Amino acid sequence: MKVLRVPSARPIHPASSGYPSLRLGDWLLAGIGLVLIVALWMRQSGSLDGHVIIRLNGQIFQQASLRLNRDIEVLGPLGVSRIEIRAGRVRIAADPSPRQLCVRQGWIPPGGAAVCLPNRVSVENAAAGYDTLNY
Amino acid sequence: MTPSTIELLTSAEDRRIAGLAAAAIGLTLAEAAIPLPIPGIKPGLANIVTLVVLYRYGWRTAAWVAGLRIVAGALALGQFLTPAFMLSLAGGATSLAVLAAAMHLPPRWFGPVALSLLAAFAHIGAQLWVVDVWLLPGASILGLLPLFLAAAWITGLANGLATGYLLKSNPQPEEDFP
Numbered sequence: 001m002k003v004l005r006v007p008s009a010r011p012i013h014p015a016s017s018g019y020p021s022l023r024l025g026d027w028l029l030a031g032i033g034l035v036l037i038v039a040l041w042m043r044q045s046g047s048l049d050g051h052v053i054i055r056l057n058g059q060i061f062q063q064a065s066l067r068l069n070r071d072i073e074v075l076g077p078l079g080v081s082r083i084e085i086r087a088g089r090v091r092i093a094a095d096p097s098p099r100q101l102c103v104r105q106g107w108i109p110p111g112g113a114a115v116c117l118p119n120r121v122s123v124e125n126a127a128a129g130y131d132t133l134n135y
Numbered sequence: 136m137t138p139s140t141i142e143l144l145t146s147a148e149d150r151r152i153a154g155l156a157a158a159a160i161g162l163t164l165a166e167a168a169i170p171l172p173i174p175g176i177k178p179g180l181a182n183i184v185t186l187v188v189l190y191r192y193g194w195r196t197a198a199w200v201a202g203l204r205i206v207a208g209a210l211a212l213g214q215f216l217t218p219a220f221m222l223s224l225a226g227g228a229t230s231l232a233v234l235a236a237a238m239h240l241p242p243r244w245f246g247p248v249a250l251s252l253l254a255a256f257a258h259i260g261a262q263l264w265v266v267d268v269w270l271l272p273g274a275s276i277l278g279l280l281p282l283f284l285a286a287a288w289i290t291g292l293a294n295g296l297a298t299g300y301l302l303k304s305n306p307q308p309e310e311d312f313p
Contacts, residue, residue: 021299025245029252033288041281 050110052090053124054083066090066125076119083123090125092116151192152199159184159204160211167212175262176286179294181208182230182254186247186298194235201227218270222262229261230254247302251295255287 050066056074064072064085071093072083079096089107095116097103102116102123113124145153159181166180181204189197205227209220230253237245237253263283267276 019242019246021246021296021303022248023244023246025240026248026252026295029245029249030288030292033252033256033284033291037281037284037288040284044278044281 050088051126052083052085053126055122055124057120058122061121074119074121076116076121078119081116081119081121083121090123092121092123095119095121148196152196152203155184155188155196155200156203156207159200160208163204163208164211173282173286175283178290179255179258182251182258183294183297183301185231185234186251186254186294187301189234189238189250190247190298190302194231194238197234198231201231221269222265225261225265226258230258233257246295247298248292248295251298252288252291255291255294256284259283259287 052064052066054061054064054072054074056076061074062072064070066085066088068085069087070085072085074081074083076096080094081092081096082094084091084093091107092102092105092114095103097116097118099118102114102121105114108114108123108125110125113122115122162180162184166177169177171177181201184204185197185201188200205220205223206215209215209217209223214220214223233253234250237250240249263276263280
């Protein structure tokens with residue numbers, strides 16, 4: 001069988017000879033890419049942390065990180081609700097509402113919320129939102 | 136046995152494209168056998184072939200090889216016209232478009248690693264976009280962006296280095312695909 005001779009390939013670039021395999025632009029692009037990824041990652045990991053949203057009268061009263069242990073006092077129409085953040089968990093420690101529903105609810109699970117309706121206070125444990133891994 | 140009366144007329148370039156596409160399809164199939172922890176992240180070894188072809192024979196041939204690899208690879212894996220195929224097609228088309236522009240960067244400063252990185256970022260960017268608007272609208276894909284970009288960075292770098300090595304160690308390409 002006759003084998004056809006193909007005219008020799010002409011490289012568009014002086015492909016490899018002469019230049020080092022990693023050139024200035026390569027280093028530059030790789031560096032920019034890496035910085036971009038690290039920056040995105042840092043921003044992301046911050047925003048994926050859980051935080052607490054406290055509402056009074058349906059308006060956001062305060063947002064707090066779950067990482068910082070602290071007590072937050074909210075003055076509602078009936079009196080002071082005390083919200084406790086400890087070791088990455090959050091609960092309503094004290095509330096003037098007559099039936100104490102929100103206090104008895106205890107530690108609020110991620111994604112959950114406790115509402116003290118008489119005192120018009122709600123606390124939401126806003127966990128990292130949905131991502132594709134939930135699907 | 137009667138000799139076949141059907142004769143396909145193929146040009147030398149057809150045979151060259153077929154041979155190169157076969158190499159790319161082989162890599163795609165081999166890669167599909169590698170177990171990977173996260174769906175959507177794979178090394179994309181066939182892109183080494185695309186890059187080598189781009190350097191050796193130009194963009195047109197590279198586009199043919201990549202297109203044949205995407206279609207035939209999907210047929211062989213039973214993924215033709217599935218979402219996986221659409222993702223592969225979107226990624227392939229976008230990275231080819233980016234390569235069409237990037238190949239005109241001055242070769243003094245930008246080598247195969249730069250082209251490979253740009254193609255990898257374009258590839259994953261297009262795929263995440265398709266996932267976001269078509270496959271999983273409403274899901275916050277953005278949260279996974281750093282993970283996928285990091286994977287693209289690693290595979291882009293590795294494939295670029297492999298391409299550079301192949302071009303260097305093989306200055307005279309095999310010309311015949313009889």
